[in-house]
Amino acid sequence: MAGVPARIIVTDDLRRSRLTVFFRLLLAIPHLVWLALWTVAAFLAAIGNWFATLATGRSPELLYRFLAAYVRYSTHVSAFLFLAANPFPGFTGAAGSYPIDVEIAPRAPQHRLKTLFRLVLAVPALLLAGVLRSGGFAVGQGHGRHGGGSTGFSGSLGLLAVVAVLTWFAALARGRAPQGFRNMLAWGLGYVAQVHAYVLVLTDRYPNTDPGAVGVLGAQPAHPVRLRVDDDLRRSRVTVFFRLLLFVPHYIWLLLWGIAVLLAVIGNWFVTLALGRSPRAVHAFIAAYVRYQTHAYAFLGLVGNPFPGFLGRPGSYPIDVEIDGPERQHRLKTLFRIFLVIPALLVDYSLSVVLAIAAFLGWFAALVTGRMPTGFRNVGAWALRYSAQTNAYLYLLTDRYPYSGPEAAADEDEVEETSAQLAA
Amino acid sequence: MRPGLRLALLAIVAGVWVTVAVLLWRSSVVPGGLHLSGVDPHRYFNDSRLAQTASFERFERWDFVAAQLALVLVLVGYARWGGRFARESAAGRIGTGMLLGMLGLGFVWLAQVPFGLADLWWQRRHGASHVGYVEWIFGDWGQLGGSFAFICLALLIVMALAGKLGDRWWVPGAAAFVGLGLLFAFVQPYLLGKLHPLASRRPELAHAAHRIAAREGVDSVPVRVEDVSGETSAANAEAVGIGPSRRIVLWDTLLDGRFGDRQVRFVIAHEYGHQARKHIPKFIVWYALFAFPGAYLIARLTRRRGGMADPAAVPFSLLVLVVLQLAALPLQNVISRRIETEADWMALRTTHDPVADRRLMQSFTRTSLVQPDPPSWSYLLLDNHPTIMQRIALANAWEARTGR
Numbered sequence: 001m002a003g004v005p006a007r008i009i010v011t012d013d014l015r016r017s018r019l020t021v022f023f024r025l026l027l028a029i030p031h032l033v034w035l036a037l038w039t040v041a042a043f044l045a046a047i048g049n050w051f052a053t054l055a056t057g058r059s060p061e062l063l064y065r066f067l068a069a070y071v072r073y074s075t076h077v078s079a080f081l082f083l084a085a086n087p088f089p090g091f092t093g094a095a096g097s098y099p100i101d102v103e104i105a106p107r108a109p110q111h112r113l114k115t116l117f118r119l120v121l122a123v124p125a126l127l128l129a130g131v132l133r134s135g136g137f138a139v140g141q142g143h144g145r146h147g148g149g150s151t152g153f154s155g156s157l158g159l160l161a162v163v164a165v166l167t168w169f170a171a172l173a174r175g176r177a178p179q180g181f182r183n184m185l186a187w188g189l190g191y192v193a194q195v196h197a198y199v200l201v202l203t204d205r206y207p208n209t210d211p212g213a214v215g216v217l218g219a220q221p222a223h224p225v226r227l228r229v230d231d232d233l234r235r236s237r238v239t240v241f242f243r244l245l246l247f248v249p250h251y252i253w254l255l256l257w258g259i260a261v262l263l264a265v266i267g268n269w270f271v272t273l274a275l276g277r278s279p280r281a282v283h284a285f286i287a288a289y290v291r292y293q294t295h296a297y298a299f300l301g302l303v304g305n306p307f308p309g310f311l312g313r314p315g316s317y318p319i320d321v322e323i324d325g326p327e328r329q330h331r332l333k334t335l336f337r338i339f340l341v342i343p344a345l346l347v348d349y350s351l352s353v354v355l356a357i358a359a360f361l362g363w364f365a366a367l368v369t370g371r372m373p374t375g376f377r378n379v380g381a382w383a384l385r386y387s388a389q390t391n392a393y394l395y396l397l398t399d400r401y402p403y404s405g406p407e408a409a410a411d412e413d414e415v416e417e418t419s420a421q422l423a424a
Numbered sequence: 425m426r427p428g429l430r431l432a433l434l435a436i437v438a439g440v441w442v443t444v445a446v447l448l449w450r451s452s453v454v455p456g457g458l459h460l461s462g463v464d465p466h467r468y469f470n471d472s473r474l475a476q477t478a479s480f481e482r483f484e485r486w487d488f489v490a491a492q493l494a495l496v497l498v499l500v501g502y503a504r505w506g507g508r509f510a511r512e513s514a515a516g517r518i519g520t521g522m523l524l525g526m527l528g529l530g531f532v533w534l535a536q537v538p539f540g541l542a543d544l545w546w547q548r549r550h551g552a553s554h555v556g557y558v559e560w561i562f563g564d565w566g567q568l569g570g571s572f573a574f575i576c577l578a579l580l581i582v583m584a585l586a587g588k589l590g591d592r593w594w595v596p597g598a599a600a601f602v603g604l605g606l607l608f609a610f611v612q613p614y615l616l617g618k619l620h621p622l623a624s625r626r627p628e629l630a631h632a633a634h635r636i637a638a639r640e641g642v643d644s645v646p647v648r649v650e651d652v653s654g655e656t657s658a659a660n661a662e663a664v665g666i667g668p669s670r671r672i673v674l675w676d677t678l679l680d681g682r683f684g685d686r687q688v689r690f691v692i693a694h695e696y697g698h699q700a701r702k703h704i705p706k707f708i709v710w711y712a713l714f715a716f717p718g719a720y721l722i723a724r725l726t727r728r729r730g731g732m733a734d735p736a737a738v739p740f741s742l743l744v745l746v747v748l749q750l751a752a753l754p755l756q757n758v759i760s761r762r763i764e765t766e767a768d769w770m771a772l773r774t775t776h777d778p779v780a781d782r783r784l785m786q787s788f789t790r791t792s793l794v795q796p797d798p799p800s801w802s803y804l805l806l807d808n809h810p811t812i813m814q815r816i817a818l819a820n821a822w823e824a825r826t827g828r
Contacts, residue, residue: 236512238527238530239512246523246527248576249572295514307515307523310515310519
């Protein structure tokens with residue numbers, strides 16, 4: 001296992017029983033009750049484990065096995081609940097007993113200082129895990145007509161919940177879970193399992209967001225919109241510090257260009273509906289905008305380092321989008337495009353929240369180290385790729401639906417490097 | 425171009441410049457020969473007030489001077505080493521220039537933060553500001569973002585023109601900036617946030633304001649109130665806008681009971697005076713008179729660094745711009761003081777109330793801790809209004825001339 005606290009193992013075949021899918025929430029009730037009881041015990045055990053590890057530098061065997069089983073069981077239940085897997089899970093969290101399983105880092109000596117400050121160190125990982133599971137929230141203050149202030153909360157579902165809801169509909173209709181959604185869920189559950197293993201003091205390896213580090217999730221299917229990453233992870237501290245302000249001209253230009261693109265897309269819809277193909281000039285104009293969006297948001301989200309140009313030229317930015325030329329498009333898909341794109345937009349929004357959190361945490365890391373952690377960069381690149389594919393679909397550049405799964409596993413060296421960065 | 429022809433052209437341009445400047449200068453309705461010095465501050469202010477305002481403004485003044493020194497030092501450093509940030513850009517020539525311009529602005533902002541905080545601490549200590557430190561740092565991000573957007577627009581204009589016209593970019597460039605100044609003057613009232621009609625706060629003052637406006641021939645210009653009392657206790661008012669966007673804006677601190685109605689009427693008459701005498705369009709003409717030679721000097725001085733078409737010249741151009749602005753400050757203050765004196769004169773002519781004028785000045789000293797007789801160097805370099813004593817002297821002079 002390449003330096004990560006836990007690794008997801010996927011043996012799921014994507015098949016889903018429509019009956020258990022339909023009643024999934026109700027079927028999960030006994031597991032949720034049992035998980036709640038187990039969580040109380042795990043909480044107490046984790047406190048004992050923390051003291052013991054602090055004293056002896058290693059987790060006691062009994063506590064390690066108990067807590068590891070808890071992490072596995074929690075993952076099995078979540079996988080069942082979120083439709084990442086099909087069968088009804090067992091209640092013991094036995095290793096290898098479920099199609100979405102977790103391999104936890106072996107019991108090994110742990111750094112005492114990292115153990116002492118474990119909860120503080122875990123805050124960034126907990127923040128990201130919280131966003132994945134429960135979504136983001138914002139606190140806002142408004143002023144009433146008579147000058148009175150009011151505080152309000154606005155929230156959004158987490159990425160896993162959004163994908164689970166969409167998978168529910170898809171699985172009911174087709175009897176199968178879409179591969180992209182399943183892989184996305186597996187990635188999210190894998191990351192949450194890593195955070196659990198870290199917080200429960202099973203290992204002192206830091207959770208890694210890199211999709212490649214979480215587990216082997218299969219290759220991405222061919223798609224006319226592809227992301228190319230030539231970034232070397234180096235970041236200029238000065239431009240990182242001022243990143244939000246440096247984005248201002250791009251924000252304005254995105255808005256202005258966006259108005260022209262909106263008009264072009266409306267025209268493109270009529271033409272594509274009539275001809276079955278997007279006109280080359282319009283396709284090129286909109287494709288440049290999609291590329292520019294990716295460059296600009298890569299810059300904002302610290303996925304890329306240099307200040308991007310304003311024209312969306314191909315190959316002009318280390319995080320670039322390759323978009324194939326106009327191809328034939330299914331007229332029915334074109335006619336209903338605005339409705340068909342809704343699930344993708346929901347996923348895109350949830351992924352953009354993940355990108356924002358990764359950028360926020362990466363901002364601190366890049367400011368201190370002058371480098372972007374690979375995990376954050378890669379998860380950001382994934383979000384940008386999905387966003388580019390969603391926009392290309394919405395803007396009628398292609399009728400291929402965006403692929404939501406993360407990229408194929410990164411090479412082991414890169415994962416090792418990320419884990420070493422995180423450990424440091 | 426032949427040297428003789430160039431000299432002749434220069435003479436014509438200089439002649440036009442001087443003619444326009446003289447016409448603007450002489451357009452004032454304030455009679456010449458008024459004696460606005462020699463009034464003893466002790467006649468109007470007690471020793472304790474004079475000591476308090478002197479102490480307050482001394483700190484403000486030196487904080488400002490230190491901030492300007494820091495600004496120049498930072499820009500000198502940035503002009504020397506800022507070019508290296510060009511490697512952090514994947515944008516083209518103009519985009520890279522924008523990045524360098526924004527980073528320069530970012531460094532300037534960072535360098536000004538300690539002085540701004542010191543000033544805020546001083547104002548809070550004297551009850552002149554209610555803004556919290558965190559709010560001060562994070563509250564104006566919108567304005568800072570606006571500055572970043574503006575510098576990008578400015579560099580887009582300059583670098584695009586320099587790419588096409590070489591060193592002659594300054595002629596259309598300066599004209600473009602004058603156009604932007606005109607546009608900004610027009611839209612400024614709409615950028616001030618929510619403004620309230622004076623009639624909704626003080627109906628009787630609104631009637632008086634209408635009469636004043638009619639007397640000054642600007643009765644289509646409305647008076648609005650801006651809520652600033654959450655941030656400051658200082659009182660102020662301003663005339664903004666051009667043509668249909670013209671407004672008189674009173675801070676709500678002026679209406680909180682510390683100023684009598686006669687004093688507020690005088691303020692309104694002063695601001696209407698600005699509108700009646702077309703001071704905002706005149707300011708823009710003055711701005712044009714400075715913008716053309718300023719742009720020329722920037723074009724000339726950046727030539728050795730590749731000219732404004734080259735992003736590498738951007739950090740140095742920021743330094744040149746700031747130094748030119750600082751050098752022009754005393755001259756701009758002279759112009760501003762003359763315009764403010766004219767507005768005071770208009771208010772005296774309209775209200776016939778020099779007593780209210782004098783009491784208003786005394787109130788400003790009390791509420792905003794304005795020093796009535798600042799040191800000469802500060803007056804010349806920093807003050808864009810006549811001193812409190814000069815304004816009282818103007819009221820006395822008006823009284824003497826009209827025999828009231």
